[in-house]
Amino acid sequence: MRNSAAPIKSSAPLNKRMRPKGDLRTYFQELKRDIIRDRILYYLLIPFLVWFLVFKYLPMWGIQIAFKDFSLFRGIGGSEWVGFEHIREFIGSEYFLRVFKNTVIISLYGLLICFPAQIILAIMISEVTRERFKKVVQTLTYLPHFISAVVIAGIVTTFLAPDNGLINLLLEKLGMEKIYFLTDPNYFRGIYTTMNLWKETGFASIVFIAAIAGIDTQLYEAAKMDGANKFKQIMHVTLPGILPTIVVMFIMKIGSLLSVGYETIILLYQPATYETADVISTYVYRSGLIDGRYDFATAVGLFNSIVALILVVSANKLSKKVTDAGLW
Amino acid sequence: MIESRGEKIFKIINNFLLALMAMAALYPFLYVLSASVSKPYNVITGKVLLFPKGFTFDAYKEVLGNPDIWLAYGNTIFYTLAGTAVSMIFTICGAYALSKKRLRGRKFFTILVTLTLWFDAGMIPFYLTLRDLGLINTRTGIIIAFACNAFKVILLRTSFEGLPDELEESVKVDGGNDLHVLLRVYLPLVKPGLATVGLFYAIERWNGYFWSMILLTDTNKIPLQVLLKKMIVENDLQSEFTAALDFSSTISAETVTFATIIVSILPIVLVYPYIQKFFIKGMLVGAVKG
Numbered sequence: 001m002r003n004s005a006a007p008i009k010s011s012a013p014l015n016k017r018m019r020p021k022g023d024l025r026t027y028f029q030e031l032k033r034d035i036i037r038d039r040i041l042y043y044l045l046i047p048f049l050v051w052f053l054v055f056k057y058l059p060m061w062g063i064q065i066a067f068k069d070f071s072l073f074r075g076i077g078g079s080e081w082v083g084f085e086h087i088r089e090f091i092g093s094e095y096f097l098r099v100f101k102n103t104v105i106i107s108l109y110g111l112l113i114c115f116p117a118q119i120i121l122a123i124m125i126s127e128v129t130r131e132r133f134k135k136v137v138q139t140l141t142y143l144p145h146f147i148s149a150v151v152i153a154g155i156v157t158t159f160l161a162p163d164n165g166l167i168n169l170l171l172e173k174l175g176m177e178k179i180y181f182l183t184d185p186n187y188f189r190g191i192y193t194t195m196n197l198w199k200e201t202g203f204a205s206i207v208f209i210a211a212i213a214g215i216d217t218q219l220y221e222a223a224k225m226d227g228a229n230k231f232k233q234i235m236h237v238t239l240p241g242i243l244p245t246i247v248v249m250f251i252m253k254i255g256s257l258l259s260v261g262y263e264t265i266i267l268l269y270q271p272a273t274y275e276t277a278d279v280i281s282t283y284v285y286r287s288g289l290i291d292g293r294y295d296f297a298t299a300v301g302l303f304n305s306i307v308a309l310i311l312v313v314s315a316n317k318l319s320k321k322v323t324d325a326g327l328w
Numbered sequence: 329m330i331e332s333r334g335e336k337i338f339k340i341i342n343n344f345l346l347a348l349m350a351m352a353a354l355y356p357f358l359y360v361l362s363a364s365v366s367k368p369y370n371v372i373t374g375k376v377l378l379f380p381k382g383f384t385f386d387a388y389k390e391v392l393g394n395p396d397i398w399l400a401y402g403n404t405i406f407y408t409l410a411g412t413a414v415s416m417i418f419t420i421c422g423a424y425a426l427s428k429k430r431l432r433g434r435k436f437f438t439i440l441v442t443l444t445l446w447f448d449a450g451m452i453p454f455y456l457t458l459r460d461l462g463l464i465n466t467r468t469g470i471i472i473a474f475a476c477n478a479f480k481v482i483l484l485r486t487s488f489e490g491l492p493d494e495l496e497e498s499v500k501v502d503g504g505n506d507l508h509v510l511l512r513v514y515l516p517l518v519k520p521g522l523a524t525v526g527l528f529y530a531i532e533r534w535n536g537y538f539w540s541m542i543l544l545t546d547t548n549k550i551p552l553q554v555l556l557k558k559m560i561v562e563n564d565l566q567s568e569f570t571a572a573l574d575f576s577s578t579i580s581a582e583t584v585t586f587a588t589i590i591v592s593i594l595p596i597v598l599v600y601p602y603i604q605k606f607f608i609k610g611m612l613v614g615a616v617k618g
Contacts (some may be wrong), residue, residue, distance in 0.1 A: 034432055040506040041425050048422030049437065051476050056444040062453030076456070121349070127342050139604060140350040146596055148535030150553045151589050154560035155356050158585060166359065169374030202353060230338040263538045267561050288452040289542055301450035309447065
């Protein structure tokens with residue numbers, strides 16, 4: 001037994017194959033030798049892993065307060081368990097239906113309006129043959145993506161201002177009534193979706209432009225030979241060509257159906273529009289970080305994450321069955 | 329192949345619509361720029377639509393004369409430079425290590441990292457962790473707590489994996505170690521990837537407001553976006569300039585807001601065209617290989 005670690009000097013993969021199953025000692029010796037040989041590689045890895053453990057995995061330990069009566073003084077470990085009380089309270093509250101509905105509707109708006117727009121823009125840009133013009137269009141449509149939510153919200157707020165915002169001045173010139181856009185719950189989802197359409201369509205189209213660039217140009221030549229016009233070429237060559245990309249991006253969208261961008265909503269909504277604007281994550285923010293109900297807000301957030309996870313897993317399964325393309 | 333008439337018509341319509349969309353993307357910025365250098369009376373009566381009317385720089389004088397803005401601007405520059413540098417160090421170290429097949433437990437570590445894209449502890453547990461670590465209201469907290477992002481690590485790892493093994497071998501034959509490989513050979517070869525990842529981190533830092541707003545209670549430490557939020561969204565300015573509606577005034581809450589917006593986005597707009605080509609390339613590398 002003592003000699004079992006003898007052939008250590010041969011190359012690593014060979015050694016691995018020769019090692020009998022369950023011989024832990026050899027395994028650790030190999031491990032030690034590998035780590036010493038490639039120590040710099042492991043030195044590089046350590047700070048990186050520590051970061052992920054501290055800032056991504058340590059917080060996960062805190063999720064337990066969703067099931068506790070959390071007190072800051074007693075800390076996470078010392079607080080008492082209350083089981084599903086917070087989740088029950090959330091589902092039973094009048095806010096549950098409101099924030100759940102708002103989250104889903106705002107996401108569906110994005111899915112039905114913004115998502116197709118990205119694909120259409122990508123197809124349109126790909127059809128441009130003059131390189132200079134293409135570059136200019138791309139540069140300008142990507143630009144809003146890089147501007148901060150605060151600035152965009154500021155622009156939206158001043159454009160829609162009731163007294164002298166640009167939109168209301170134009171409405172007035174056309175002889176129409178002024179509209180209090182940002183205080184009227186009927187307009188919030190429309191404003192939010194339009195803003196996102198303007199901000200993200202260009203940049204989100206990059207992925208589809210890349211996918212279209214990967215389509216074999218011979219397919220277009222062949223389609224032309226068969227007498228297909230531009231529209232038919234797009235329907236029968238371009239769209240099938242980028243279908244896997246569309247499916248993958250669609251699944252990712254489904255997965256984020258419940259995580260609407262709270263950072264922008266917080267900037268645009270106000271108590272008067274909570275009725276249509278308050279989503280799960282803004283509710284988490286208010287009840288947790290504003291009202292200090294850490295345990296309850298964590299429970300709401302956890303509920304959100306679990307539903308989102310179920311959604312992405314089922315969307316992936318469904319798409320694999322239907323189209324053979326999936327995230328994993 | 330010769331273009332048919334239908335194709336020509338398609339092209340004209342397509343180009344026209346694209347030009348329209350490009351203008352729509354640009355218009356709000358042009359309007360803000362023009363309004364910021366126009367007389368308030370012309371702005372609030374709707375005379376400014378595209379070009380400035382009644383040229384004045386007084387709104388900018390007001391903005392640039394405000395010490396709060398300079399302080400916040402300095403903070404933002406600091407958070408952006410220091411934050412991006414720290415982010416790049418962590419990301420490069422991790423991406424290089426994870427790109428090497430000989431790394432023990434590579435698969436496990438990769439899953440550990442990518443899992444954070446799908447499952448996150450959420451806002452409150454994250455906040456409580458930072459609180460327990462004593463990172464509330466500290467500059468260090470802002471810089472360290474948001475240093476890494478799994479998506480960017482994967483993007484850079486993919487770039488590293490695209491380089492041939494022979495490169496590494498040749499450095500090792502010459503007696504170099506992994507650090508030599510990384511610094512002298514790998515980094516210069518993945519410049520588009522580095523530029524993309526760096527740009528994303530930098531833009532996030534420049535634009536980020538939410539966690540700075542939550543974590544920084546000391547007004548001396550707040551970045552520009554948090555100050556902007558106070559000025560624009562919470563409408564702190566309105567009360568200061570209520571009497572600005574007459575024809576002669578050269579400054580109003582609106583024009584000052586617009587000038588502040590321009591001042592805050594100027595660095596991005598100036599740098600953006602130069603690095604655009606890099607991030608498109610980098611994004612494509614990431615997109616094609618997943």
